[in-house]
Amino acid sequence: MDMSPTLTTCPLCGHRFSPDERGHCHGCPLVKGCGTTCCPACGYVDVDPQRTAIGRWFAARRRRPGSRPMRWQGGDGARVTLADVPAGCLARIVAIEGAPSSRRQQLRAYGLLAGDWVRVVQHVPVTVAVVEHTELALETDLARCILVDAFEPWVPPSAQPRR
Amino acid sequence: MNCHGETEGVASAGGSIALVGNSNVGKSVVFHRLTGRYVNVSNYPGTTVEIARGSAPFLPESVVIDTPGLLMLPANSEDERITADLLLRDPFRAVVQVGDAKNLRRTLLLTLQLAEMELPLVLALNMMDEAEAHGLHLQTETLSQALGIPVIPTVAVQRRGIDRLEQAIAEARASRYRLTYPAEVEAELAPLAEGMPDSPISARALALLWLAGDQAAGDWLGQRMEASVLDGLAARRDRLAMALGESPADVIQRARWAAVNQIAEATIQETEATRSLGQRLGDLATHRVWGPAILGVVVFGLYEFVGVFGAQTLVRWMEAGLFGKVVNPWLTDWLTRWIPIPLVVDALVGPYGLWTMGLTYALALILPIVSTFFLAFGLMEDSGYLPRLAVLSHRLFRIMGLNGKAVLPMVLGLGCVTTATLTTRILETRRERLLAVLLLALAIPCSAQLGVVMGMLGAVSFQATLVWLAVVAAVLICVGWLAARLVPGERSSLMLELPPLRLPVAANVLVKTAARLEWYLKEVVPLFLLGSLLVFVLDQTGLLSRMARLTEPLVTGWLGLPAEASLAFLLGFLRRDFGATGLFALQSRGLLSASQTLVAMVTITLFIPCIAAVMMIARQHGWRTTAAIVAVVFPLAFLVGGLLRILLQATGWT
Secondary structure: OOOOOOOEEOOOOOOOOOOOEEEEOOOOOOHHHEEEEOOOOOOOOOHHHHOOOOHHHHHHHOOOOOOOOOOOOOOOOOOOOOOHHOOOEEEEEEEEEOHHHHHHHHHHOOOOOOOOOEEEOOOOOOOOEEOOEEHHHHHHHHHHOEEEEEEEEEEOOOOOOOO | OOOOOOHOOOEEOEEEEEEEOOOOOOOOHHHHHHOOOOOOOOOOOOOOOOOOEEEEOOOOOOOEEEEEEEEOOOOOHHHHHHHHHHHOOOOEEEEEEEEEEHHHHHHHHHHHHHHOOOOEEEEEEEOOHHHHHHEEEHHHHHHHHOOOOOEEEEEEHHEEEEEHHHHHHHHEEEEEOOOOOHHHHHHHHHHOOOOOOOOOHHHHHHHHHOOOOHHHHHHHHHHHOHHHHHHHHHHHHHHHHHHHHHOHHHHHHHHHHHHHHHHHHEEEEEEEOOHHHHHHHHHHHOOOOOOHHHHHHHHHHHHHHHHHHHHHHHHHHHHHHHHHHHHHHHHHHHHHOOOHHHHHHHHHHHHOHHHHHHHHHHHHHHHHHHHHHHHHHHHHHHHHHHHHHHHHHHHHHHHHOHHHHHHHEEEEEHHOOOHHHHHHOOOHHHHHHHHHHHHHHHHHHHHHHHHHHHHHHHHHHHHHHHHHHHHHHHHHHHHHHHHHHHOOOOOOEEEEOOOOOOOOOOHHHHHHHHHHHOOOOOOOOOHHHHHHHHHHHHHHHHHHHHHHHHOOHHHHHHOOOOOOHHHHHEEEHHHHHHHHHHHHHHOOOOOOOHHHHHHHHHHOHHHHOOOHHHHHHHHHHHHOOOOOOHHHHHHHHHHHHHHHHHHHHHHOOO
């Protein structure tokens, strides 16, 4: 399964590139916060759905449980974060990347450690995860910094995250 | 005592007893049990933002200190730094770590740090009943042996384990638990520790804090070392980071976690537990559909209890009934008969009399409203609902450059803006604290004012209440949005612990409400009396009518209010709820139309809360910032009020 939205395909030349690459945008005063992608190979400019409110809304609907597998064992090289884990699943943490050092340490202090399982309760309005016996509300941007390498459905009433 | 073998330490001597621990683990309840002194206790992280002290009857001449919650060291928020600072500055006879038994691993992470400090340490594993309900059975004896400190299971709200805890504190000794870090860290630690100045904590622990980049430790060392020496230490830390290929703080924390997991594994036995009603309700309270629905029910309940029962039924009974028909006529009659000087009688029971205006406002109008609000608010605090409100409101606060955590001071501000200003300490950056204080000062009405507003607008129409709410919310969001763009700095992302929903303990809610009411009366009554006296003097000297004429262009011309309203706005500079009450009196005399009431309410809501709040802002952010806030708030209040009048006239409201 391709859970990683990191690469996009140019509709004109078929080149695969990261939406953050800005081939022909140097010097443009509007580059910050620009809602488009620009193919570094051919310069074709397209609207990036992930940078529009409507696109994100539809993507969030698609990510709902039921429309996405509830079990994933990793190994396919996809970058999956806690924000991608369907609500109601247990996920195994593999690393915390991208967050400031102080936040990383706080997250670890709460027990979000590599190899540990946490339960994802919800993603809207913010991500809520159960760590040990603590419910932790995390902004989605922060949940995207927590990488997981497997997830599976959580079955009540055995409420304890497996370690 | 549970100290054994190699871990047995040295006896402690002198100093006071500090209660430290993660947020929302019950430190303040333990403090109350140990000292008999009540401090505010609630079910959300960050209730304690200042240090509280109380004497300990079980240890003569000792003082127990309650501290704000600390997740770990290095400290991140301002309230966490208060605790870190305290540990570095004061020598303690004993440190009691209060831990949440059901979150043992997180508790132990801090325990290891405190043990490394070589402070006489006792671990109180609190909320053992909740741990058992979660199917956790903790071997406290095993834990005690592993750490070399007494480990006392407690349920502080039921007073379970407190006697044992008191005994353990009296005999507390420093742990000799020593964690070995990776070789690179250890190689740097030893020489660093040797060069550390004398401190209440061990040199090794101080060196570890320095390596982990703790700001409180950095400041402490900065005051005791020359800049060149400190630069040398910083260079060593940078060298270590280069050698490790990552931040030393991360490596140190990982080593601690490995040790914590090892100890926890030997200590915890888990059995399956069913999910309680509180846990299920807790999940629903943050659900994207049920969450707002539950919030709607809570707000409606609050409105019915405070806005209808408190501000209308109780106020009518107190003001029109008790004071209007019984107390005031009797007192006027009695004073007129026994005091022959009309001026004195007027000063006491005249139109601007100390009793008829000052005390009647405070006791008959405001007291019923704040009583019902504090009671309802206490129930909300103790149930653990407030942090869930932070989750629900997060997106709104994002617009204003804050995160959902800012809802805690905002909701507290509905009780009292002054205390809420202090609570902004739980926000992580200075920028966020500043934004929150500005919004609090501008657009969050305190309970007294809210009640008057609800009562007045309720008498006009429900529509009027909605317009008032919409205007104030729009000002809040617009100013927040603008300020977030003008004040430099980044927004910090939301990370907040959601405590379990609990059934509030009636005694705690009642004590808290009573304590807040006492505090309210002490603060409000003198100011109301002072205000009445001021108005009386102004009236007698003829200055009142002159001032009213002076402010006429603003109050009558721009806001379109009767000249008498000037007095209310003058009172509003003292306390905005005092001003609102003055407007209430005008409305009772039939001097305000529906649109005038609305304009007056919006303007007075956007006033600076009170003198006490100004003092608190100055204490937190300095006089320059306070002056800037005041300079923004008052003109903005009048500007919005006037614009609303024009808008209402244009749309045909009368």
